[in-house]
Amino acid sequence: MAALPPPGAGAVSEAKPFPAWSLPRDAAATIDLANPLPERVDRDWAIGGSTGAGVRVCILDSGVERGHPLVGELAGAVAITVDEDGETIAAEDTEGDLCxxxxxxxxxxRALAPDAEIFSVRVLGAGFKGSGRTLVAGLRWAVDQGFDVVNMSLSTTKRELGDILHELADSAYFRRTMLVASAHNMPVESYPWRFSSVVSVGSHEEDDPLVFYANPDPPVEFFARGVDVEVAWIGGGSIRATGNSFATPAITGIAALVLGKHPGLTPFQVKTVLYLIASNVGG
Amino acid sequence: MADERLQAAVAAAVLPAEEDFGELLRSIVVVARAIFGAQASSIFLLDEDTDELVFAAVARDEDRHLVGRRIPSSQGVAGWVLSARTPLVLEDVRNDPRFSHDVAENTGYVPKGLMAVPLLHDDEPLGVLQVLDRPERSTFSLAEMELLGLFATQAAVALSLLRKARRARAALAGDADATSVAAVAERLERLEGPRREAGRRLLEALARVLR
Known part of the structure; x- marks a missing residue:
């Protein structure tokens, strides 16, 4: 596996004229906002003309079939395993998608952001045992790579992993890696979608992949197309599928469009833009 | 410690039998199949020791031979659903050659469409509920997904009880004292009216003799 390129635009500036935890009198003018949002944010400003070019999207899942006509070229693919000493091993994935x-x-x-770079990080498919640990190891690896967006159409119910995932989610948030995670549609506690530092997604029943709704009642923040969606499947074909699993990458794709047009926005800003262009807000 | 062990023995003795849980699980898949108008429905129990999914209940009589059959938890949609803790509804799964092959090999029945939902109780993964081949409609609805979630919750509680009962019995196995106490508690539990009262008095007398 070739080394992944360094994080793209939006690196946090190094030298600050004042300490990070306080702001002296008259210093406000020296804050460099870097990428301020305009007074009016609409869909045209946010995603108009964007193809997601330059945005690095990670699919943390069961692997991705290489060369699938609905997916195209992958920018990279690794399979994550955790050895007996707890060390994470990220090896080039030659098996593709196991599910x-x-x-x-x-x-x-891909359908929403045709020019985004898609990386597959396989954390599932090798059996149930160890799936929670592998998920955490894979997310940590993905955050270390500085991906712009990580799609997590999965979760874990293991409470002991909840705290670690929480730390990872916060770490990603401050390092400008946006985590987009599927909400659970059953009354169980699962992670990381419940954390406020991620973008959590549920399903609506409409057919337009660009229609999505902001939800003011947490923990689900957005509803996207997730019912009877024609999706790519192994074997080069497609099937119709339903689940929050498929609504989540719709928001990932739209976030990639936003970041393709406005590189360097923070996850906080992207979430704000998503809210402002949601179909029931300003979109 | 001994008290705890014997208390566990008594508790295990009055637990419903394995068959009762089997009936409960079966009733859940029978109702799920009927409500969704589906061709088949089944529940898999996760065996964490072997990392396999075991058929625990099926809705159709002709599928009864499947109960007890095992598939690796790495295989197919059911395994994925459990690992990812997320429900899935798939149509046209026959387009997926690997899926069709695996399922046909294991069950002899290849569905066209399936709904699969993980069975979770607290933070414990217990198994998977599947509903196969509901009638073709133009679109699946979120209301059906909610319904699937409700069945999953019910099935998860049943599986959780089954697992606890199995663990309690496993803890008793090989423990002669506990097994004897459990056997007596079980008999007493089955008695009614005056016979039960007489049995209880007899046990109290026995306790005095053994003092």
Missing amino acids: GHGTACAGVV
Whole structure:
């Protein structure tokens, strides 16, 4: 596996004229906002003409089938395993997708953001045992790579992993890696979608992949197309599928469009833009 | 410690039998199949020791031979659903050659469409509920997804009880004292009226003799 390129635009500036935790009198003018949002944010400003070019999207899932016509070329693919000493091993993934689900998610992103770079990080498919640990290891690896957006159409219910995932989600948030995670539609506690530092997604029943709704009642923040979606599946074909799993990459794809046009926005800003262009707000 | 062990023995003795849980699980898949108008429905139980999914209940009589059959948890949609803790509804799965092959090999029945939902109780992954081949409609609805979630919650509680009962019995196995106490508690539990009262008095007398 070739080394992944360094994080793209939007690196946090190094030298600050004042300490990070306080602001002296008269210093406000020295704050460099870098990428301020305009007074009016609409869909044309946010995503008009964007193809997601230059945006690095990670699909943390069951792998992605290489060369699938609905997915196209992958920018990279690794399989994550955790050895007996707890060390994370990220090896080039030659097996592709072990289930179909990761390919489906990648296809949804590709359809919305045709020029985004899609990386597959396989954390599932090798059996149930160790799936929680592998998920955490894969997310940590993805955050270390500085991906712009990480799609997580999966979750874990293991409470002991919840705290670690929470730290990772916060770390990603401050390092400008946006985590987009599927909400659970059953009354169970699962992570990381419940954390406020991620973008959580549920489903609506409409057919337009660009229609999405902001939800003011947490923990689900956005509803996107997730019912009877034609998705890519292993074997080069497609199937119709329903689940928050497929609504999540729709928001990932739209976030990639926003970042393609406005590189360097923070996850906080992207979430704000998503809210402002949601179909029930300003979109 | 001994008290705890014997208390567990008594508790295990009055637990419903394995068959009762089997009936409960079966009733859940029978109702799920009927409500969705589906061709088949089944529940898999996760065996964490072997990392396999075991058929625990099926809705159709002709599928009864599947109960007890095992598939690796790495295989197919059911395994994925459990690992990812997320429900899925798939149509046209016959387009997926690997899926069709795996499922046909294991069950002899290849569905056209399936709904699969993980069974979770607290933070414990317990198994998977599947509903196969609901009638073709133009679109699946979120209301059906909610319904699937409700069945999953019910099935998860049943599986959780089954697992606890199995663990309690496993803890008793090989423990002669506990097994004896459990056997007596079980018999007493089955008695009614005056016979039960007489049984209880007899046990109290026995306790005095053994003092």
